[in-house]
Amino acid sequence: MSDQTSQPAKAAETDKGYWAANVRIILVSLVIWALVSFGFGILLRPMLSGISVGGTDLGFWFAQQGSILVFLGLIFFYAWRMNRLDREYGVDEE
Amino acid sequence: MDQYTLNLLFVGATFALYIGIAVWARAGSTSEFYAAGRGVHPVTNGMATAADWMSAASFISMAGLIAFTGYDNSSFLMGWTGGYVLLALLLAPYLRKFGKFTVPEFIGDRFYSPTARMVAVLCLIVASVTYVIGQMTGVGVAFSRFLEVDNSTGLFIGAAVVFAYAVFGGMKGVTYTQVAQYCVLITAYTIPAIFISLQLTGNPIPGLGLFSEYSPGGEASGLYLLEKLDLVVADLGFASYTEHHANTLNMVLFTLSLMIGTAGLPHVIIRFFTVPKVADARWSAGWALVFIALLYLTAPAVGAMARMNIIDTIYNNGVSEEPIEYAARPDWMKNWEVTGLLKFEDKNGDGRIQFYNDKSEAFAAQAAERGWAGSELSVNRDILVLANPEIARLPGWVIALVAAGGLAAALSTAAGLLLAISSSVSHDLFKGQLTPNISEKGELMTARVSMAVAIAVATYLGLNPPGFAAQTVALAFGLAAASIFPALMMGIFSTRINNKGAVAGMTVGLLVTLVYIFLHKGWFFIPGTNTFTDADPLLLSIKSTSFGAVGAMLNFATAYFVSHATEDTPDEIKELVESVRVPRGAGAAAADH
Numbered sequence: 266m267s268d269q270t271s272q273p274a275k276a277a278e279t280d281k282g283y284w285a286a287n288v289r290i291i292l293v294s295l296v297i298w299a300l301v302s303f304g305f306g307i308l309l310r311p312m313l314s315g316i317s318v319g320g321t322d323l324g325f326w327f328a329q330q331g332s333i334l335v336f337l338g339l340i341f342f343y344a345w346r347m348n349r350l351d352r353e354y355g356v357d358e359e
Numbered sequence: 360m361d362q363y364t365l366n367l368l369f370v371g372a373t374f375a376l377y378i379g380i381a382v383w384a385r386a387g388s389t390s391e392f393y394a395a396g397r398g399v400h401p402v403t404n405g406m407a408t409a410a411d412w413m414s415a416a417s418f419i420s421m422a423g424l425i426a427f428t429g430y431d432n433s434s435f436l437m438g439w440t441g442g443y444v445l446l447a448l449l450l451a452p453y454l455r456k457f458g459k460f461t462v463p464e465f466i467g468d469r470f471y472s473p474t475a476r477m478v479a480v481l482c483l484i485v486a487s488v489t490y491v492i493g494q495m496t497g498v499g500v501a502f503s504r505f506l507e508v509d510n511s512t513g514l515f516i517g518a519a520v521v522f523a524y525a526v527f528g529g530m531k532g533v534t535y536t537q538v539a540q541y542c543v544l545i546t547a548y549t550i551p552a553i554f555i556s557l558q559l560t561g562n563p564i565p566g567l568g569l570f571s572e573y574s575p576g577g578e579a580s581g582l583y584l585l586e587k588l589d590l591v592v593a594d595l596g597f598a599s600y601t602e603h604h605a606n607t608l609n610m611v612l613f614t615l616s617l618m619i620g621t622a623g624l625p626h627v628i629i630r631f632f633t634v635p636k637v638a639d640a641r642w643s644a645g646w647a648l649v650f651i652a653l654l655y656l657t658a659p660a661v662g663a664m665a666r667m668n669i670i671d672t673i674y675n676n677g678v679s680e681e682p683i684e685y686a687a688r689p690d691w692m693k694n695w696e697v698t699g700l701l702k703f704e705d706k707n708g709d710g711r712i713q714f715y716n717d718k719s720e721a722f723a724a725q726a727a728e729r730g731w732a733g734s735e736l737s738v739n740r741d742i743l744v745l746a747n748p749e750i751a752r753l754p755g756w757v758i759a760l761v762a763a764g765g766l767a768a769a770l771s772t773a774a775g776l777l778l779a780i781s782s783s784v785s786h787d788l789f790k791g792q793l794t795p796n797i798s799e800k801g802e803l804m805t806a807r808v809s810m811a812v813a814i815a816v817a818t819y820l821g822l823n824p825p826g827f828a829a830q831t832v833a834l835a836f837g838l839a840a841a842s843i844f845p846a847l848m849m850g851i852f853s854t855r856i857n858n859k860g861a862v863a864g865m866t867v868g869l870l871v872t873l874v875y876i877f878l879h880k881g882w883f884f885i886p887g888t889n890t891f892t893d894a895d896p897l898l899l900s901i902k903s904t905s906f907g908a909v910g911a912m913l914n915f916a917t918a919y920f921v922s923h924a925t926e927d928t929p930d931e932i933k934e935l936v937e938s939v940r941v942p943r944g945a946g947a948a949a950a951d952h
Contacts, residue, residue: 320587321570321601328430328433330656334656340648357943
């Protein structure tokens, strides 16, 4: 795609598409981020109280450990996905 | 060898290591002082960020706060890790692409306004100094214990050490030193936790032990650790460990404040300026969280197990029997009595240590029946992690290791914060605004003087801290959340927010949050000058530690309305924002303006 970046108008088009794709990935990730912490960990905990985990319930696990594990997954997913997106749109640093 | 010598030996050896590294990697130029020449690998950077990040609050204070409250303090765990998601997705790659040295520099350029830059410097200083107060509290606790002096003396010694240490190097010295500090602190945190988890549950991984069967000394009890703990605390009138008692609105806002604050703290953000590429900035945030998670997945286990062990020590024949006699108390209690952070008062004069919830009305009748006249032991929550290996009767070297680890945590963060404060003052305030022609030497000098002033203020306020280490630190997060994060995020995700909007937003966010905190914690944290308390807060059930999220919303709203009521941003700023959004062409940083 290097020939596209040499033309400013097309480059701007590419950048717009790239940014829109990035924002979509961010939104999906943030929904998951909020769901496991504020959702499962706090607000939805009563709904999950039937599922027991090691002497307590799933909500407690999400609040104290589960959410942290999901956060880790999210960041690595985002880094991997974005580095691929950079190449797809030819906007990486190489 | 006695414990005192052993402590000195461990703490001395680790300090010699850090100082050795700092001298070896001593900063030569201003560029090295601030950003280590951008030659730091993502894994190394992640580890240094983790050390920078995990302070006295995470190491010394957090598990203690969880231990005494249980589920309700899960906010610390979710908040201080969830912020990395925001950092990785919303800020880190773009700030790296922007390619400058400090947070106020980005704000000044993006909002094409020296005023915006100055307001950002102010926000940064207020949040960072508050944060350093929390660190000094933790440093005081750690030094007072291992030097066996009272808390204030410990604080003064700690302040001197932090100062000597922080002025030594800049970012480069700090980066490699912090890698060493991370190794010390994570070993110090996990080793006692593994021992204790083995003792109580037979599971060598504390994070799994927390959800395993309670089997002290290998004897199965037929109950999970958390079930047993709930039963035991209930027998002493305490609220259950695993249930939700806290106000839900406050808990949500508190968690959110900590998350947003994490992504708004300058000493963490500054880390992402030091990686070679935009792609590396994304990975760096992930690696940082990996190293942080090693401690954060262990912390809830440390909390629950320490609570169990304390009650077990005091009620060595079970909670339905009488507690131990004061004369027969274990050594760790004697040791901590010296610091003044653990106190015993024989209220019913029977020579035994009654420890229960004397605030519970439901339990009052039962307590009276047992001849108890109030809880006789007061334990400062900040001592719990440091006392933990002693409570579990672990070998002396483990206790010494924990002392060294606690100091590593407090020192690394204090150094990182002081670096962020000093670079803002010297680089943004003096070089950028007041004296643009300042020499490199003069800039470094200003940086060091501002560090000294920041430590002096933090030490003075640390003598009467507004809360336990982690609570003071939480206030700092609220301030960062309300002021810096929204400005950075809007600067990247909107081309419409203009100079006036950003300045108005930051000012409103910072001032409203600061006033709310001062109303509850005392003006300038001076005790007794508060109008409200966190037990009965001004607004709904929102405590001062949770207000940062509200401040952030006010910041966003103000910036939005002011920007839309005033002129559009200039075209070159729109181009700047669009270029920041795309990794292509991210070169090395430039310090010029």
